[in-house]
Amino acid sequence: MAKNTLSSRFRRVDIDEYDENKFVDDQDEAAEHLGPDSAEVDNLIRNGDMMTAFHIALRNPPINTKNPAVKERAQAIVLKVLTSFRAGDIEQAVRSLDRNGVDLLMKYIYRGFEKPSDNSSAILLQWHEKAFAVGGLGSIVRVLTSRKTV
Amino acid sequence: MAYHSFQLEPISCHAWNKDRTQIALCPNDHDVHIYKKEGSGWSKSHVLREHNGQVTGIDWAPESNRIVTCGTDRNAYVWTLKGNVWKPTLVILRINRAARCVRWSPKENKFAVGSGSRLISVCYFEQDNDWWVCKHIKKPIRSTILSLDWHPNNVLLAAGSCDFKCRIFSAYIKELEDKPAPTSWGSKMPFGEVMFESSGTAGWVHGVCFSGSGNRVAWASHDSTVAVAEGGKSPVITTLSSVTLPLLCVTFITENSLVAAGHDCYPALFVYDAAKGALTFGGKLDVPKQSAQRGMTARERFQNLDKKATVESKEAVLESLHKNSISQISILEGDKAKCSKFCTTGMDGGMAVWDVKTLESAMKDLKIV
Numbered sequence: 001m002a003k004n005t006l007s008s009r010f011r012r013v014d015i016d017e018y019d020e021n022k023f024v025d026d027q028d029e030a031a032e033h034l035g036p037d038s039a040e041v042d043n044l045i046r047n048g049d050m051m052t053a054f055h056i057a058l059r060n061p062p063i064n065t066k067n068p069a070v071k072e073r074a075q076a077i078v079l080k081v082l083t084s085f086r087a088g089d090i091e092q093a094v095r096s097l098d099r100n101g102v103d104l105l106m107k108y109i110y111r112g113f114e115k116p117s118d119n120s121s122a123i124l125l126q127w128h129e130k131a132f133a134v135g136g137l138g139s140i141v142r143v144l145t146s147r148k149t150v
Numbered sequence: 151m152a153y154h155s156f157q158l159e160p161i162s163c164h165a166w167n168k169d170r171t172q173i174a175l176c177p178n179d180h181d182v183h184i185y186k187k188e189g190s191g192w193s194k195s196h197v198l199r200e201h202n203g204q205v206t207g208i209d210w211a212p213e214s215n216r217i218v219t220c221g222t223d224r225n226a227y228v229w230t231l232k233g234n235v236w237k238p239t240l241v242i243l244r245i246n247r248a249a250r251c252v253r254w255s256p257k258e259n260k261f262a263v264g265s266g267s268r269l270i271s272v273c274y275f276e277q278d279n280d281w282w283v284c285k286h287i288k289k290p291i292r293s294t295i296l297s298l299d300w301h302p303n304n305v306l307l308a309a310g311s312c313d314f315k316c317r318i319f320s321a322y323i324k325e326l327e328d329k330p331a332p333t334s335w336g337s338k339m340p341f342g343e344v345m346f347e348s349s350g351t352a353g354w355v356h357g358v359c360f361s362g363s364g365n366r367v368a369w370a371s372h373d374s375t376v377a378v379a380e381g382g383k384s385p386v387i388t389t390l391s392s393v394t395l396p397l398l399c400v401t402f403i404t405e406n407s408l409v410a411a412g413h414d415c416y417p418a419l420f421v422y423d424a425a426k427g428a429l430t431f432g433g434k435l436d437v438p439k440q441s442a443q444r445g446m447t448a449r450e451r452f453q454n455l456d457k458k459a460t461v462e463s464k465e466a467v468l469e470s471l472h473k474n475s476i477s478q479i480s481i482l483e484g485d486k487a488k489c490s491k492f493c494t495t496g497m498d499g500g501m502a503v504w505d506v507k508t509l510e511s512a513m514k515d516l517k518i519v
Contacts, residue, residue: 099391100391103391135393136392137374137393137394138374138375138394139374139393141353141372141373141374141395142352142374142375145353145372145373146352146373147352
């Protein structure tokens, strides 16, 4: 009895791997976007071309990557663009987006809420108000239920 | 628009008899109450007491006048009317989780039960043994089946599931029927075959519905989307992301129009244009009461500004007919190809009957194609 209770190697076995009813998430084999191009966006912000910077920042969202660093980087770029906007221009920028764009913007806004910094919350709330006016409760529900997080 | 409040608790599910004089509903407990229409009101005529858990699905077969109920006690009962008493027959579903929804097939010779055991039980009556037997559809379902709907050919079954997919299965039972003719979803239909699987929407699929012809299937998903798929060599899926809260139930009222209702407490119309491949929001199908516009005193304005940072006063009262989420919608008059009246029940314990003609005339831009 003493012999077979010494080894605790059985504790290392991952029993869930052997469960035949295990739920395996099928991820689509979509292309891995790597987030917007930081240099391009910085250039546009310096030149004052906010609308283009906005559209470029929302391109190539890192939805399918599992790499958190890529997601962090994309989030930082989008946040920089959102905070550099003037309050009056926000509405126009939101209007220029299509349905999917508004959903994507909402995802970034809520991601931004997760880590509030000094002046990000106020501007994010303004963006949220304008995006909500266009996307409605449905866009917020889609942020909550979407399994492809940005 | 008639609204009748049965009780204060939610109505879990309901079903109408053939001539729409009786409604069977579950008042959020273990029983089924049958109400008979009496003048302009409803009186309780029967109480069906057999389940040990909440009754989650009721369906009333119009021709054979049998009621099938399923509940969280993992059982289903088929009730037949003998004289003035409903007698239950137990159906062994062989599931180890709660049953969630049940539907008679169009010919009423079999019914399907969706459950939390990640499978669909298709049950039919075996004459020799005088007993209801069931066959399981298991693959490739990964989670609870929330809703079911039969195709008019009595063989295909649409199932909405918590694994974010709407699928069409074949529920062909060779002991019961002949080989079905090919449909737009495929021609080989052995039992359990997946004829169609949806993609592109996230969120649990709360409600599914075949169109009147069976060539289209619509589903409402928890990510606030409605989608329609048209059968064919390669099925075309059209989705609409709505701005409302998620919809829980959906039904076709003509071949091109759907009515869906859910957590926003009002039914909404959606129009599908096959030529353009587009699904559009047709309008809110609720006639709100005209709330009296009171002028605000200056004091109220400042109070609002102080408390809510806004000068408008938004009353926290729902203006819709139903005061809580609508959980089920059923066709009252007509059929899925041309419906003239439909009925909704919800978590506020009330039942509303909606007349399509009245709605069309009340809302000017409403067009039901």
